[in-house]
Each structure stands twice: as structure tokens, then as C-alpha cells.
Amino acid sequence: MLSRTADNLYWLARYVERAEYLARILEATQRLATLPLNYIGTSNEWTSTVATAGCASAFFANYDEANEENVTEFLAFSSANPSSIRSCFEAARTNARAVRTALTVEMWDAINGAWLELKRFGNGATSRDELMRFLRWVQNTSMLFDGSAYRTMLRNDAYWFSRLGVFQERADNTARILDVKYHLLLPAAEHVGGPLDYFQWAAILRSVSALTAYHWVYRDSVKPWLIADLLILNDQMPRSLASCYSNLVSHLDQIARAYGRQGPTQRQARAIRARLENSRMDDIFQSGLHEFITEFVADNNRLGTAISEQYLN
């Protein structure tokens, strides 16, 4: 297929995935911010949300204060923010238009429908009710698009490149939550107890739609070191780093088989997966969760560059 087409499909998938992630963290923050202060401590949730979205510097270049109104506007509706939900959907549609021939009717319908619907929400939500509806709608749109791709695309390179976009973005998002919240995720030995952090932990799980999954996997109350395990090493959890890399390795292998050639991206992805497979949570805590995550984010970015060089240029 054309390199440009593969590039567009890859980014289209990334933009949709990112929009969903932004909607999830906004929703989780909303929920947290409505709790009485003594339940969540004094930290400013909205500052941490901007950091989790990965656009703190851009945000503070435009606003003085991270409060509900500013953060919601910036992350959901702002045209000035190239990573807002609005900008993601617009960029996704531009990419989709450029590769219409590589999309199925259902995928186009999902993304074009979203773009038309976006206009209805105008420049922002007029009430909290409407904002909630908007955030739910964003998540539904992402699922509709993802489901359409899964159910209707031919299983060839077009599909695999679009999946690469999904899993690279997802791995990046999960890692970013961990990066911002790592101070809440302490190893068992250091856990001092107290209900204070419970709602913070629950919010993390909600951001990756894993609160229910957590209980099914661990059959235990919410414990921070188990949350870290779930999001990093648990292959069953679709948003864990381990699961994202299982998928990345498998799709890159499918591409390599179809093209009859392995390359640097296949090797790099396998190396990252091996590191995740061979790690135990205790060791990660020992050598530093923050360092581990920082290194992972850098590795994930390097893989993105490698994919681009090997296939998309």
C-alpha cells in the first residue's frame, strides 16, 4: 500500500484513541472534583489532569489557573490545543478523508458522523449534564470506530497499521497516567493505609476503564501496588503496557510476514515486550517506578519513530 495511506491510517487510529482517553480522564476528574475536599486531600485535581493529558506547558501558556472551566475547555473544545478532543476528531476526519479508499463505509460513517455531530456541541458544553453527555458520546464514538474497524476491515496491512496506531497511543496514555500518579502507587511495604487515597486510586482505574476488571482479576480491595501491576504487567488487561506490546509485536509480525521481511521495528518491539514479560512488580518498585515509566515512554516514542522510518515515509 502507499506509504502515505499507511501513515494516515496510523494517525487516524491514534487521534481517535487519544480523544477517548481525554474523555475518560475528564470524566474521572469531574467525579473526583465533586467529592468533599477531605476525601481527596488538597491536591489540585485539575492541574494533575492537564499533566496526565500531556499538555501542561501548552495549557499554562494560555491560562493562569487550572480549574474546571479552563481545563475542560482546553482539553475538550479548544481549537488552540492541537490535542483537544475537538482537534483530535477534526484531525482524524482530515486523515480519514485523505484515505477514504482504505476505510470501510462503516469506519467512514463513524468518523464523519462524529465530525458532523461535533458541530452540534459548538464551542463548549453549557452545563455539567451536557458535558457528561459529550464525554460519553466521545467514548461511544471511539468504540464505534474501533468496532467498525475490527468488524469490517480486511485483515491486511491497512488493518495492521491502523492497529499499530491504536496500541502505540494506548500504551502512551496508560504510561502517562502512571507517570503523573506514580507517587500514589506505593509498594506494599510502604503502604501507610488510610482511606484518603482510595478515591484517587479508583479515579486512576476509571481513567482506563478498569475498575471492574480490577476486582475480577485480584478479588481484593483496591491496593495501589496491584493497580500498578494491573496497568503495567497484566496481559489480560487491554490497556496495560504488557497487553499493548503483545498486540504491537503481533501486528508488526503480521506485516513482516506479509512483506517477507523483518526490520528494526520488529526487533525493538520484541525487546520492549521482553522487558515487560521479565519484570516483576517488586523489582520495578525497587529500582523506581518513576524511572521505569520514564524509560518506557522514551522506548515507546522510539518505536514510533522506527515505524515511521521503516514504513510510513
Add this chain to the structure above:
Amino acid sequence: MSISFDEMRTPDGAVRPAYAALQEWLHSVPPDILDLRRREAEVIFRRIGITFAVYGEADAGERLIPFDVLPRILMASEWDTLRRGLEQRVRTLNAYIKDVYGRREILKAGIVPEDLVFQNPVFRPEMNGQKVPHDIYVHIAGIDVVRIDADTFYVLEDNARTPSGVSYMLENREIMMRLFPELFSRHRIAPVEHYPDELLATLKSVAPTTASADPTVVLLSPGIYNSAYYEHSFLADHLGIELVEGRDLLVKGDVVYMRTTEGLKRVDVIYRRIDDDFLDPLAFRPDSALGVPGLMSAYQAGNVTLANAVGTGIADDKAIYSYMPEIMRFFLGEEPILKNVPTWRCREPEHLAYVLDNIEELVVKEVHGSGGYGMLIGPRSDKAAIAAFRAKLKARPGNFIAQPTLALSTCPTCVDEGIAPRHVDLRPFVLTGRERIAIVPGGLTRVALKKGSLVVNSSQGGGTKDTWVLHA
């Protein structure tokens, strides 16, 4: 102005045979059904994204071309005449272009004035003596036809460069079948859905002799900001070929390749929807970022086929148009089945004198204009506009032709007041391949939605209709 021919009704109000079943159906359904279906159609069009951009509009976003849910219906016998006339017309265009870039018999015989060819900006000296596969220059033609009475169709314009609109013909039919299954079951309508297959076969049949048995065909588009981008992606999708932009192609050793995820892949046939001027910055406009450097030299080496060929504008130019009947007699020895609209060439003094005397009755067109711009419709213009145009005409007479104001035929159309007659034209698409000419029955009917208006161009508020060729 004479009274227009109504394609549905005779002057005494009786329904013509082609529209009998439609009329019956209209009586059998609730009156608001057309309005309902019209709104449904609009939602579908918007969701599919069948939009176009109008250049030079402040709000140059994406617009829908209005779609009229009432079909335009032709009998098989009427279509048969049209089909024969269109084939004859396109054979003439190809023979004429071959001659202009080859032996130039037609110029030597004095039938077409030399200056109209050599001083024409669309003439491409690069094509002199250039051989093209099977002598086909115009692989895809859109011939605009208007109807004057029961028996007379005029060719209004030949489009031999990159005619557009065929995606609307195909989508209109799909939508009609979805919205009006009952109406379809009452008719026997010739299908159009095989057009993409015919087009692909046509393009493959003209691959260079050096190409493999299964040549690689691509569609070259200027990209998503082009007004016809939807059509480009639609066609590429239905042909199952790559939709490329200039930056996806490169030329090495006079061979064209596309950049793919598996490396470079050779390209044999390019269905290009880019004008000559922008094809190759090394050969034509150096500022063009849309084209492919070196493409022209690969083309001249015979390693790639461009469809349509370079330089076909020399056949569809409005200045050449008026000579078409003579050109046809010269190359085919046949009388035109489809007539030309009588045309005064203002470059000729006695024609100019006639036009200046009768300008209030005439349509005056710029030779190189298109899209309904740069023209004067005498009977619809005020004194000031006529005076201004008269001055332009005197200053550069060679730049204009004039035609009588035609009484274009009308078809019943859904408008705010209900169903009313509106003027229509027809653009059938003619495909010329190595072995045969293929025309799917019908074409794109364009309709002027404003009462009395004769301008059917989508950029100026025209709409489209599904076009049916009816078999008994």
C-alpha cells in the same frame, strides 16, 4: 424566446409514455412522501460525505449538490440515437487530436484556422509527433447535451480533459434505489453500476506495450482540497486502484513508481484528474506542487499512459467547437447525428457584426471560460451589463463566441411550491478503450433549480437528478 420542450407532458397536458408509470405512482402515494424522501436523501449524502467545494467562497467549506428525487426519464429509442451520436462525436475528437499533433491534414485543408490551434494556450507543442497507445487521446469524455424538442439534441460542449460528475451519476442511482424500491419495481431501468468496471477495463486496455499483462493503474488527484476530491476517492475505491497524489509518485530512469510500505512499485497507467499545467513542474508550470517532476519525460518515452492524454484541450476548446461538424465530415465522412448549437464566431467580422446587432437575443461566451462564468445571457441582462459586455466584445472579438438563447427542455422537479418544470441538461460519459467505446446508459442530468434559470452548474446553484433509460 420559444416555449421549452417539457419532457414529461405534451402541450395539451397529456403525460408522455416515458413518464406514465411515474405519474401513476405519484397518484398512489401520499403527497408528502417526496419531501420526506428528499430530506432522507440529504442526510444520506451528508453522511457519505458526497460534497464539493466552491472556489472563491468565503465559507469555502464542503457543500452538498442539491439532489432532486424525481428522475429524468428517456426511452430506449431516444437513448439509442444519443448513444450513436456520442460515439461518433468521440471518434471525431480522437481523430482530430491525432491529426493536430501529427500530419495536420485538417489545418492544411484550411478547415480549422491554424492560429486557433497554434496560438491556443491549451495546445501542447510537447505532443507534436508523440505516439500514444492505440491512437487514443480522449479515454474518458463527458459530452454535454441539451434537448430542444422531441427529436433534437444539441451538443453544448465537449469535455475532453478531466470531466467530472460520474460519481454523482452512480450515487444518485444507489440512493434512488434505496429510497424508492416500489417505484423501481414499476419500471425496467437500464443499470449504470458497471461503469467502474468499464472504466478499469478501458484504462488497462491502453497500458504501454512494455507493461506487464496485469498493468498497475492509479488515480492521480490534486488532494483533499480539490473540489472533486470526493469523486476521486469514490472512483479509486470502486476501481480498486490506489488514489495517489504527486508526492506519492517519483520518476527514475523515465519510469514512474509509487512509494509504498514495501518500497517502490512501478505504475503503468495514470488516470489523472490534474490539469496539464500542473502535471510536471519540469515540463509545465514550475510552481506546481501537485505534479510529479519527470512525469512528462516518462510519458514521452512511452513508459506510462496518461488518461486523458496531454493536450486534449485543443479539441474541447469553445473556439474549436463551432468547427466540429466540418471536422467530423472531414475525418469520418459522416453527418453529425447530434447537432451543434448554431454558433457565431466573433473572430469573423460578419459574425461579429451580427452578434453586436442582436446581442439582446444571444448568449455570448468567453472561449476559455467554464462553469457558467464569463458569459452573458442577453435576454436576462440589463442595459448596463450588455453595454459592458459589448465593449469587451469589441476589444477582443476573438475571445468570444455567441449562440442563440436555447429553449432547454424541462423536467418535473421538486421545488418549494411543489412539482414544477425546470431546465435540464445531460452529461453522458463516453469511455474509449483499445477495442471499443463503452457508454453506460444515461449520464448525469443537471437541473437549474431556480425558476426560468438556464444555468445548471453546481457552482451556481444547480442540482442533479438520476437519469433513467427505460426499456419496454
